[in-house]
Amino acid sequence: MLIALGVVLVLEQWGYNVSALVAGLGIGGLAIALAAQDTLANLFGFTTIAGDRPLVVGEYIVTPDVEGIVEYVGLRSTWIRQLNQALVVVPNATLAGSVITNWSRLNKRQMQSVLTLEYDTTAPQMQRFLEAMRGMLRARPLIDPDSVVVLFTEFSDSALEVLVRCYVHESDWVAFHQEKERVNLEIMNLMATHGLSFAFPSRSIYIENMPPLSPAGFAPPRPPRPLRHQWPAHPRVTSRATSATIFQTTTTRAWKRIASGSCYIRRPWSDSPTQGVPPGRR
Known part of the structure; x- marks a missing residue:
């Protein structure tokens, strides 16, 4: 410090403008300090880890951010291998400031x-x-x-x-x-x-009032609802069309829906039971 002060005084005596040089050096030093802030923090973190030795290579640790086996401890970062084999690189500054649980140092x-x-x-x-x-x-x-x-x-x-x-x-x-x-x-x-059994969560339900039931133990079945429109069965409609239901929509048009088989149904506007039926089927 005294040497630097002496150099500045000598330069001023020789007529050099030292104030601008000093200001430039100050700004440059500030920029370098800001740029190297993280690096210095990690370096100090390494010194903390190396001094306190909360972990070494090969130990299993748990932090709020990572969990796994320590593989490498460097000046800037520490490498941790997780259980899924992913490699996590943690800055030493972050690791030194975290709560570390070292499971490898358990006695029991x-x-x-x-x-x-x-x-x-x-x-x-x-x-x-x-x-x-x-x-x-x-x-x-x-x-x-x-x-x-x-x-x-x-x-x-x-x-x-x-x-x-x-x-x-x-x-x-x-x-x-x-x-x-x-x-x-x-x-x-x-x-x-010892003749014991494990229990499991269960609940008991007690019913005080129960509606009466039929003798068979069940409520009587509801009667089927009648269809609104249903044509009477035609004499030529055999059992092959038992699942067919014929609906009337107008007085001049009707159609048939038959689930299986084939049959011929008299047209509703015809008076003859054989009208519309092929001669070979009459």
Whole structure:
């Protein structure tokens, strides 16, 4: 700083206009500082990550914006591989200012579930089942025996609820769920051994007033409605045309609709039953 001040004074003594040079340098420095703001922020973010070490390559982390395995930590950004194999590049400034959950640094994982038993379960059955559950969980090598909690907690609307909670000495996600699967199968075996059944949400409806029913148990059928216009069956119309219905629309015109087969119908304005019928069919 003193050297720069001395150079400026010497240049002024030699007759140079130093004020314009200083102003230009100030504006240029401001522009450079604004342009390098993000780069400097990411660089400081890298120093924070490198100093605090909240994550390293190979660990599984979760942030509000991204979740996956850390693949690379650089000066400007960090690369994270998601479960769908997409690679997400996160600026170090953003990552350093986010809440980071590092699942790879767990010593143990919590296993918790709520079992719902039917209301037909008796108190002695419930007591024996709870004791068997506690013994089964404490005997498993991956489960912390001091953390086992099995309690009959609540009478819910449609079931008796049993809280099961413990800690598993396993940080790997897949291995933890494999142990959870084995525990669930043991629970099903204990339920079958003690003659218990799982309950499911249900509702009972009680009807106080019910309309009378017919002796068969159903309301009497409604009588069929008669057709408005229906021509009487012609003698030459056989059973092949039982599904045909003939409607009269005017006094001078009529048509036939026959669902199956073929027949000949006398014209409504004709007095002869054979008029309009071919000679071979009379």
